[in-house]
Amino acid sequence: MVKAEGLSKTYTHTWAVDHLSFTVGKGEVYGLLGPNGAGKTTTLRMLATLLRPSAGTAAVAGYDIRQQPLEVRRNLGIVNGGMQVYERLTGREVLQFFAGFYGIEGRRFRERLEWVSALLGMDRVLDKLVREMSTGMRQKIVIARAILHQPPVLLLDEATAGLDVFARRALLDFVLQYRGLGHALIYSTHVMSEAEEVCDRVGFMHGGKLVYEGSKAEALALGQGSLERAFIRRLEGGA
Numbered sequence: 001m002v003k004a005e006g007l008s009k010t011y012t013h014t015w016a017v018d019h020l021s022f023t024v025g026k027g028e029v030y031g032l033l034g035p036n037g038a039g040k041t042t043t044l045r046m047l048a049t050l051l052r053p054s055a056g057t058a059a060v061a062g063y064d065i066r067q068q069p070l071e072v073r074r075n076l077g078i079v080n081g082g083m084q085v086y087e088r089l090t091g092r093e094v095l096q097f098f099a100g101f102y103g104i105e106g107r108r109f110r111e112r113l114e115w116v117s118a119l120l121g122m123d124r125v126l127d128k129l130v131r132e133m134s135t136g137m138r139q140k141i142v143i144a145r146a147i148l149h150q151p152p153v154l155l156l157d158e159a160t161a162g163l164d165v166f167a168r169r170a171l172l173d174f175v176l177q178y179r180g181l182g183h184a185l186i187y188s189t190h191v192m193s194e195a196e197e198v199c200d201r202v203g204f205m206h207g208g209k210l211v212y213e214g215s216k217a218e219a220l221a222l223g224q225g226s227l228e229r230a231f232i233r234r235l236e237g238g239a
């Protein structure tokens with residue numbers, strides 16, 4: 001569902017993303033893992049057509065990010081910490097606004113709202129004003145907004161940042177449920193323990209490069225049961 005080939009982004013003197021190639025299949029959670037500044041956000045923003053690659057390309061659900069950005073957006077959702085939601089609206093109003101972009105209206109909107117609400121447990125959130133919501137509630141709105149159009153590809157960028165234990169648990173459970181629907185997810189994080197829980201395959205990023213890729217089981221074996229140890233070993237050049 002996602003196929004990146006030599007995907008690259010340069011800023012003045014830096015290769016933020018340096019010839020990245022990887023694939024993510026249906027029903028798979030791919031962990032894009034690495035420390036701050038590794039290039040994870042830049043990669044996801046290119047896949048979401050929010051940022052133009054300097055070189056290389058990628059396909060999302062079979063559509064080229066350079067040539068077919070509208071089709072890509074129709075098939076992809078992104079949950080990104082920087083996204084703002086409208087403070088003066090209720091959860092329901094925010095979602096209605098975004099549903100309009102996808103032509104989801106009337107009865108279809110109500111059905112979709114029920115679907116998303118059941119998936120994310122949003123009963124207490126829909127009629128609340130955004131400005132009165134906790135961080136966890138806001139995050140539910142951000143996720144709901146990203147999946148309203150039921151995209152087959154979902155990108156999550158440091159999606160648990162700032163969440164408490166309950167909201168974090170709900171998010172990780174949601175990731176597994178969304179995968180269970182046969183969708184493809186990229187889970188970007190520097191928190192290795194989260195990746196251990198939800199990812200099927202992992203790619204370690206450092207300095208814009210993919211320095212390791214393998215199934216979670218392979219990576220865990222490399223790190224004697226720990227992804228964090230595997231990452232450090234890989235960077236130190238150990239086997």
Ligand SMILES: Nc1ncnc2c1ncn2[C@@H]1O[C@H](COP(=O)(O)OP(=O)(O)OP(=O)(O)O)[C@@H](O)[C@H]1O
Nearest residue numbers: 011012014016034035036037038039040041042043
């Ligand atoms: N707009 C920009 N202009 C210049 N350099 C940038 C810009 N955006 C990102 N970079 C640089 O690109 C590199 C990769 O940044 P990126 O945000 O993709 O990393 P990341 O792995 O997502 O890290 P984090 O977890 O901190 O978000 C960093 O060196 C960063 O300083």
